[in-house]
Each structure stands twice: as structure tokens, then as C-alpha cells.
Amino acid sequence: MKKPINIILSIISVISLSSCGWKAGENDPGIEYAPDMYYSKGYEPMTQYSDTNKYRYNPYFMSMREPVKGSVAIGQLDYQYAYDNTPDGYEAAGAGLSMKISLSEKDQLEGERLFGIYCSVCHGMMGGNDGPVSTKQAALKPSWPNYQDKYIKELPIGKIYHTLTYGKNNMGSYAYALTPKERWSVATYVKRLSMMDSLGNLPVIKAIGVVETATTAAVIDSSKSIKKMKP
Ligand code: HEC
16 A cells, blocks of 8 residues: 555655746746647748758748649639740730720729829820939830820730730839739720820720720720810
8 A cells, every 4th residue: 555655645746846846937938848839840931941951841941832833823813924025925915915804994094093103103194204203214215205106006905914014125014013904904094095185085995906006996985985184
């Protein structure tokens, strides 16, 4: 009968010792029997690790795995773009890329708003290439005088979309800021500007085809008649 009493006594002494010596406090977690359970060895996202011994499981010292080549997030298929950022890609987009979505009048007004934010600094709100930036820096002024020029009138909308996606010479890409739908709405606004009348009125466009001279391909919504530009 002596042995069980000894065991019970030693258990009690271990418990009391641990509760005196390693009591958890405000800044002290107390004794941790399985620290791995409390502190995960998770990778910090968006961080590159160079310590090969410690973080040797992911290739290239990356904390995140890249998605499998060709994967597309759900609902984001329109981010797939078939044309390369080359002169050939630009020409091919002009000949083969058409706007597959239809933009409501609201979407077209959104295109106007986005143009005011991202483009007017160089191109001017009315497309006069007289924005504050291009007025100061000649290299940022396009060679054609304004959006009512024949060049923009005849520029296929696919080329405009392509330029917004990749940029062109001194103009940067806007793919970082504009979703594909927003790029189409801004491209449509460019086309609307090219159809501005002498009073500064812009037509509301119903659809734009893929033909070379997008002016003739644009179907103007006559029921909506003409939308007066904001000054
Ligand atoms: C920093 C000044 C700058 C800004 C901002 C800018 N552009 Fe441009 N853009 C240029 C220049 C310069 C060119 C002439 C590029 C060339 O052909 O060398 C150009 C060319 C273009 C063209 C003609 C493309 C072609 O195929 O020839 C279009 C259309 C256009 N810009 C629209 C836009 C739109 C829409 C935005 C806003 C999303 C924008 N730009 C923002 C400077 C700018």
C-alpha cells in the first residue's frame, strides 16, 4: 500500500512546484508543453525568404506558391488577353479584337469619369492633348493634335484597348488600374470624343464593330440623342 501513496505524493509535488515556479502571468505564458501548437511556423505572406535552411520547402525562397500556369480566377476570364505586346500584336488587336460586352449609358459615363482621372492629365478632358502634364512635357504629347483628328476617328477600338492594356511608347499601361470592362468603357469614351460636334456634344454609342474605321461601325443611339459634355 506504500507505493501508490508515493506516486500520489510525487504527482502533487510536481503540480505544486510547477504552479509556483512557472505560473503564467501577464507577460509569461508559463510552461509550454507543446510550443509548436501555440506558435505556428507560418510563412509571412508577400515575403521572400533567403534562409535556405529554415525555409527550404518552397522553391525560389518564396512564401507563396505561384498559381499553375494558365490558371484563371473564377469570373475573371476577361483578363485573358490573346495579343502580345509587340507591333504585330498591336496590329492583330486592331484587326481582330472587338468589344464583346455591351456598355450601358451608365458604363459610358463611368468611362468618362475614369478618363478624367487617368487620362486627362495628358490628353485633356475634351481630348485636346492639352492636359497639364503634356503641356509641360513635350515628350508626353502625342503627334496627332487632338481626339477629333482623323487618326483617332479611324483608330480601331481594338488598338485603343491594346494601348490601354500594354501602353505605347511614352504612354504607360493602364492594366494595373482599369479592369477589362473599364478599359472598354474608357476606349468607348475615346471614340465618343472623336465624334464630338462643334458644340462639344458627345453621342451615346450603342455598339462598336471591329472594322478599320470604327467611326462608321459605331452605332449611335439616336433615342438617347446627344449627351452634353460636362465642362
Ligand atoms: C503621361 C501622359 C499620358 C497619359 C496619362 C495617357 N496617355 Fe495616351 N498617349 C500619350 C502619348 C505620348 C501617346 C502617343 C503614343 C505614341 O504613339 O507614341 C498616347 C497615345 C494614346 C492613344 C493612341 C493610341 C494608338 O494606338 O496610337 C490613345 C487612344 C490614348 N493615348 C488614350 C489614352 C487613355 C484612354 C488614357 C487613360 C487611360 C491615356 N491615353 C493616358 C500620353 C498619355
